[in-house]
Amino acid sequence: MTSVSRNTKRQSAGANSERTRQHNSKFVLSTLRHAQTQGDTAGRAEIARLSGLSIQAVSNIIADLEQRGLIRACGKRNQGRGQPAVQYEICANGAYALGFEVRPDALFCTLLNLHGETMCQKRSALMRATPDAVAQAMRETKTTILAEPGLAHEKILGAGIVMPGPFGTTGISGHDSELPGWQDIEITSWAEDLLNLPALIENDANAAAMAERISGVTQGLQHYACLYFGAGLGLGVISNGQALHGARGNAGEIGHIRIALPSGAQPLEAVLSRLALQDHLKSNSITADTSEDIAALFHADCPALLEWLNLARIALCEAINLIENLLDPSTIALCGAMPSALLDALVKDLPLNPHSVAARPERMLPRVIRGSSGPMTAALGAAALVLNDAFTPQITTST
Amino acid sequence: MTSVSRNTKRQSAGANSERTRQHNSKFVLSTLRHAQTQGDTAGRAEIARLSGLSIQAVSNIIADLEQRGLIRACGKRNQGRGQPAVQYEICANGAYALGFEVRPDALFCTLLNLHGETMCQKRSALMRATPDAVAQAMRETKTTILAEPGLAHEKILGAGIVMPGPFGTTGISGHDSELPGWQDIEITSWAEDLLNLPALIENDANAAAMAERISGVTQGLQHYACLYFGAGLGLGVISNGQALHGARGNAGEIGHIRIALPSGAQPLEAVLSRLALQDHLKSNSITADTSEDIAALFHADCPALLEWLNLARIALCEAINLIENLLDPSTIALCGAMPSALLDALVKDLPLNPHSVAARPERMLPRVIRGSSGPMTAALGAAALVLNDAFTPQITTST
């Protein structure tokens, strides 16, 4: 009966009244959330009109959600004649979403509330990111988080988990950047059993893209892409409000694509990535290990860094041309483990191709914008996956 | 109450019992169809297990579908002990799907039955593809088709329509390859009013991709891409069984992407397209206006054509590298207005990059395959959109 489902059971393909209610509840929640991101609220009649449901159905759902502490009434609003409509809003702390990022040397965790606000962040060092070590760190993290005031297992909607790919048919398999010992693990059910929560697995770029949708610069958008600076360069693609996985979860490997540059064809991430920047700096005898180091160089107008920026801008334009032509996104956000000042500099004054299909007059958004940056982006995105799921009705709305 | 909906009303976002039944009916149909493509059939209990529905629910739906002439019983099957299960199959002529392709000089039409078999094809010449001219041709075509024995308006599920892009926010707008007079028309409702049928609009590449799913080489696949030779070169992307549109329906413009070639960076369709082939032949003083001309040259081992094939193969490899890294498809199909022998030659002995994420040992399908070719591919795809819709449950099945 839970609309923001907490049970770990896999949903079946068939629909019944329970699923119907779940779907409709999610629609109500997403409407309220959408209103709130615009500084607005909504009443029952308005939601009924938007959903095509009867007022009575919406009323029942609202009563249920209110009783479960997910939403609350927040005053009335006169819209001219007629009885004023009771407005509702989402309770920030009605429920929470857990997000994990597994890295070779650490486990990052973020907890978001229903407003998409970060409640806490944790980092657990790992000797090796084996399944056992990760499991222990996850369990400990969950215990610590549950000890916080106001938190209870029942209030956690689920866990999102970000792992480095590439993924095999089931779990991760035999390739380069892989973690040790995960080959034969079906990660979703492994995590669900471990945490006793529904789990969602994604790659870092898609998760980062979700974070922008939940609490970043792409709120309300259904189609967009995120260029994500992680280990290399990834592309998160949101189409129709959902992340694009590909057949085996390995979509978005834009860094591996060879692009044409004045200096010849090169893989994109050989120019446009944190590692490429560090290499470029190193060839100028400059070391910059942390984001802070890079930010400092940038603020000091380091010539080698500015040189790299110019190279990177050219590569970025090629990448954007590629993405716009192939995916027709509303916008492209740049995010990930780079100083935000640097991302701003990349976005500013890009020599974009004016002949793109994306260069249409009626567009409202810039073609490229800066998203959130910093080392926790992926863990934040992992939690955002869960919120997105809680707010996304499962019956596809025909557009 | 119709599961394979015929009413033109736009679906609302909310779910109710009618939508539930619709969804479950589509699940039953898709299960039967999937079985049939494998030369198999299915019984009620089996469908119930697959869907998670109760046997009784499936029984009710089967009775309804049978009564409406969409499916029929086809014998029993012993599966060991127990009463043998009554098997069901889809009636080929229980319903039909209409597909139109609008071109600057002609309207193409294809009618498919529920098995995805082509029932008839028509071509109407147009002086100019204005909305009025297209409307008249569509109406006449529909009248002609309805006169066929066994056909009735009620048996037509809907109409798919393929038009050249690029598309604006509503309909087609201010760009190069555009048709005259369509700027301010909301095409879906225009077509629905015109034909009194539900309508689906797509670009040619996506429609061609759907055709492969319904009656071609990608049956049963959820994630794949189609390189489509039309006016230029387009990419149809199917993700999770649905076509990828992008924010404004302009996704898949792969022909515009600049790729790195030995001769320097060029737009892909400057090498890999029908026009590029014709240009290459022309520079060798050879004229080849029709597909038949090209096929004849190919069978005559024309040196200029073979030269182009080698160039095209290199460009194709770059394109495939791009697609595999960005979208991680199960396979990539080549299709469209090229002789099938030529597509076969392109696919054969491609020097594919062995280091791609797509080059994994467990893959069952070739990385690149030939799809259907010929001038009617897009119209066929348009009708396939309708069948796909009829067979696709609207609640997203969590995978």
Next chain:
DNA sequence: ATGATTAACTCAATCATGTTGAGTTATCAA
């Protein structure tokens, strides 16, 4: 052969959920 076992299927009662139509209430406007 005979009975036990198994699985498909049917029937009827029940339950969850959305819809409908007839009120009720609160506000605005004349």
Next chain:
DNA sequence: TTGATAACTCAACATGATTGAGTTAATCAT
């Protein structure tokens, strides 16, 4: 003050899935 309007509630109803108790037709073990 009164009528119009819109939000909201209540109760009856409709749809469709589920459940549990049969029934039927096959295989298996003896």
